Amino acid sequence: MTAKELSVEEKLRLICGQDSWHTVDFDGKIPGVCMSDGPVGLRKVAVNEKGEWYDQPSVAYPALHVLANSWSRECAREMGEALADDCKEKNVDILLAPGVNVKRNPLNGRNFEYLSEDPLLAGTLAYEYIDGLQSKGVGACLKHYYVNNLEYNRLDQSSEVDERTLREIYLKSFELACEAKPISAMCAYNRINGVFASENEKGFRILREEFGFDGAVISDWGAVHDRTACAKAGLDLEMPYSEGNYNKLVADYKAGKIADEEVDACADRVLKLAERCEEMRRTRKVERTVEERFAVARKIAEEGIVLLKNDGILPLEKGQSIAVSGDFAAPGDSAKIAGGGSALVQWRGERFDLAKILGEKLGGEVRYARAFWERGLICDARKAMTDAAECDVNVICAGTGAGIETEGRDREDMRLPKWEEESIRRLAEINPNTVVVLFAGSAVDVSAWEDCVAGIVLAGFCGERGGEAVTEILTGEVNPSGKLSETFPCCFEDVPASSTDNDPCVARYEEGIDVGYRYYDTYGFEVAYPFGFGLSYSEFAYSGLKVKTSGDKAEVSFSVKNVAGPAGKEVSQLYIRPIASYVHRPEKELKGFVKQEIAPGKTAKVKFALTLKDFAYYSTAVDGWRTDDGLYEILVGASSRDIWLQALVKIEGGKISFVKETD
Numbered sequence: 001m002t003a004k005e006l007s008v009e010e011k012l013r014l015i016c017g018q019d020s021w022h023t024v025d026f027d028g029k030i031p032g033v034c035m036s037d038g039p040v041g042l043r044k045v046a047v048n049e050k051g052e053w054y055d056q057p058s059v060a061y062p063a064l065h066v067l068a069n070s071w072s073r074e075c076a077r078e079m080g081e082a083l084a085d086d087c088k089e090k091n092v093d094i095l096l097a098p099g100v101n102v103k104r105n106p107l108n109g110r111n112f113e114y115l116s117e118d119p120l121l122a123g124t125l126a127y128e129y130i131d132g133l134q135s136k137g138v139g140a141c142l143k144h145y146y147v148n149n150l151e152y153n154r155l156d157q158s159s160e161v162d163e164r165t166l167r168e169i170y171l172k173s174f175e176l177a178c179e180a181k182p183i184s185a186m187c188a189y190n191r192i193n194g195v196f197a198s199e200n201e202k203g204f205r206i207l208r209e210e211f212g213f214d215g216a217v218i219s220d221w222g223a224v225h226d227r228t229a230c231a232k233a234g235l236d237l238e239m240p241y242s243e244g245n246y247n248k249l250v251a252d253y254k255a256g257k258i259a260d261e262e263v264d265a266c267a268d269r270v271l272k273l274a275e276r277c278e279e280m281r282r283t284r285k286v287e288r289t290v291e292e293r294f295a296v297a298r299k300i301a302e303e304g305i306v307l308l309k310n311d312g313i314l315p316l317e318k319g320q321s322i323a324v325s326g327d328f329a330a331p332g333d334s335a336k337i338a339g340g341g342s343a344l345v346q347w348r349g350e351r352f353d354l355a356k357i358l359g360e361k362l363g364g365e366v367r368y369a370r371a372f373w374e375r376g377l378i379c380d381a382r383k384a385m386t387d388a389a390e391c392d393v394n395v396i397c398a399g400t401g402a403g404i405e406t407e408g409r410d411r412e413d414m415r416l417p418k419w420e421e422e423s424i425r426r427l428a429e430i431n432p433n434t435v436v437v438l439f440a441g442s443a444v445d446v447s448a449w450e451d452c453v454a455g456i457v458l459a460g461f462c463g464e465r466g467g468e469a470v471t472e473i474l475t476g477e478v479n480p481s482g483k484l485s486e487t488f489p490c491c492f493e494d495v496p497a498s499s500t501d502n503d504p505c506v507a508r509y510e511e512g513i514d515v516g517y518r519y520y521d522t523y524g525f526e527v528a529y530p531f532g533f534g535l536s537y538s539e540f541a542y543s544g545l546k547v548k549t550s551g552d553k554a555e556v557s558f559s560v561k562n563v564a565g566p567a568g569k570e571v572s573q574l575y576i577r578p579i580a581s582y583v584h585r586p587e588k589e590l591k592g593f594v595k596q597e598i599a600p601g602k603t604a605k606v607k608f609a610l611t612l613k614d615f616a617y618y619s620t621a622v623d624g625w626r627t628d629d630g631l632y633e634i635l636v637g638a639s640s641r642d643i644w645l646q647a648l649v650k651i652e653g654g655k656i657s658f659v660k661e662t663d
């Protein structure tokens with residue numbers, strides 16, 4: 001059906017949504033669409049017998065920042081596939097996910113919902129997630145389009161950003177994700193260079209004409225200020241329905257302020273969305289059982305948990321006595337190890353009890369005390385101190401949770417609450433064999449306690465099967481393989497955005513393309529833990545770099561050997577570094593990554609294919625991508641700051657040639 005077959009009233013009504021979660025179906029004349037949040041699990045609202053709205057429980061997967069820390073395309077795809085089953089069970093046609101906004105400011109309240117400070121990592125994993133979801137019959141909604149990197153005054157603040165930075169960083173993750181053909185995208189609340197995302201004709205044109213997006217653009221909930229201006233710009237569907245906005249649209253239409261063609265363009269895209277959903281409904285069926293979905297949630301946590309520090313205390317040994325403390329060890333509610341807002345999922349399964357699981361795995365004595373000195377109150381702190389003194393190892397479960405990391409508000413600072421910092425310091429003083437398990441959704445300033453503990457495990461918002469995954473890593477049952485998808489800076493003052501994000505009207509992206517490691521590595525900042533960093537119980541060695549070139553292509557190959565420890569997965573990373581460029585270029589840029597399991601003593605061969613595009617920058621002089629002639633270094637390593645192999649290549653006249661290996 002096309003818009004031409006609908007009356008004007010029907011078309012105008014169609015593009016304004018039905019209610020909070022559905023499009024109109026004109027009593028079955030056209031298919032309706034049901035959409036629900038969110039990126040880390042289905043949040044389908046319902047009304048109980050008392051008429052109260054509530055979120056129905058569903059599998060709570062690890063948050064997207066943990067998925068990103070897995071660097072696993074396979075995990076991203078499986079997460080999409082499993083979420084599709086959760087949606088199909090509840091007749092949800094579109095999952096309002098994933099969020100792919102690049103992480104610019106560690107204080108952003110929604111960083112837990114996003115993937116990385118690097119657009120390639122973010123866009124690549126989003127591609128897999130979307131394709132996994134849609135291949136199983138549920139639509140994705142790529143969000144929040146675009147330059148949505150803070151919650152501070154998000155409904156009105158403008159992100160002030162130059163064109164090159166937009167293209168290379170903030171649009172790039174959407175561009176890569178669009179290759180998965182999401183059937184919808186959600187515009188953000190904020191302005192970009194003064195113009196609301198919901199009215200940003202240039203943004204919609206780029207999305208459609210350059211990124212090949214052929215779905216419907218949906219507003220963020222309440223992001224429409226002027227429905228007519230949005231429709232003329234190319235925003236197809238307002239959500240939720242707003243009677244005031246609808247009436248204004250009708251009046252504007254009658255006043256000739258919006259043409260039939262403009263209304264039809266939006267209506268046609270909404271009709272196409274509805275037909276695509278109806279098509280998927282016909283053939284889709286639930287495939288994974290709930291238990292199998294829980295297994296996916298656990299696998300993602302196992303692969304996304306990052307071992308940040310280990311002076312030898314991990315893995316724990318059978319029979320050791322363990323003192324567990326901190327109320328993250330036994331999260332009483334879903335919001336304890338999760339971010340707040342529309343992404344919060346009511347756990348479907350049992351709450352985990354980390355001390356209990358540890359006791360079962362190690363067979364020794366395990367004690368538990370809640371312990372944090374919450375706001376000056378002593379919560380069995382004395383017991384925690386006694387346990388720490390009398391046990392072999394002290395495991396402190398600290399973090400943030402939805403009370404600190406949430407949609408609608410940014411964090412006050414990068415540190416843990418002071419009573420948690422105090423707990424860690426005091427208990428580590430009593431027993432230096434202390435491991436901190438960190439349940440936080442974004443970078444944390446660990447400077448107040450990092451040096452007094454023997455181990456740090458970044459569990460993140462690891463989902464409802466995260467407790468099992470954490471204990472598997474603590475006991476060595478699983479060899480940690482996660483790596484940071486965002487830098488942990490030493491302190492917030494080192495973050496460029498720390499000086500430009502406190503104006504309620506304008507966030508000035510003065511650092512340009514130098515986001516995350518692109519900034520810290522270019523300007524020589526020490527960081528607590530670098531982008532791409534993560535420890536393993538194995539040791540990997542890189543060797544044998546070869547660069548074979550042919551025309552405008554290069555094949556980079558090398559070997560990675562598991563030289564010590566058990567079988568383990570290693571994330572190998574490839575960066576490029578232009579030499580003597582005529583435009584500012586970051587010190588390095590991620591251009592490839594691969595994760596693979598390597599048996600003890602075995603060697604794996606890794607190959608990356610590069611083309612001229614991988615060396616390009618966006619030139620506003622030509623409004624397009626350019627690869628200048630010149631010398632470029634290829635860097636291969638285990639993290640952005642652990643480069644093992646380097647080679648020099650030359651680009652001349654559109655051809656790549658190998659120059660030499662460098663060290």
Ligand code: GLC
Nearest residue numbers: 037038096143220221342407
């Ligand atoms: C929220 C969020 C968006 C969510 C939507 C529906 O404000 O910004 O991510 O999908 O509204 O809850």
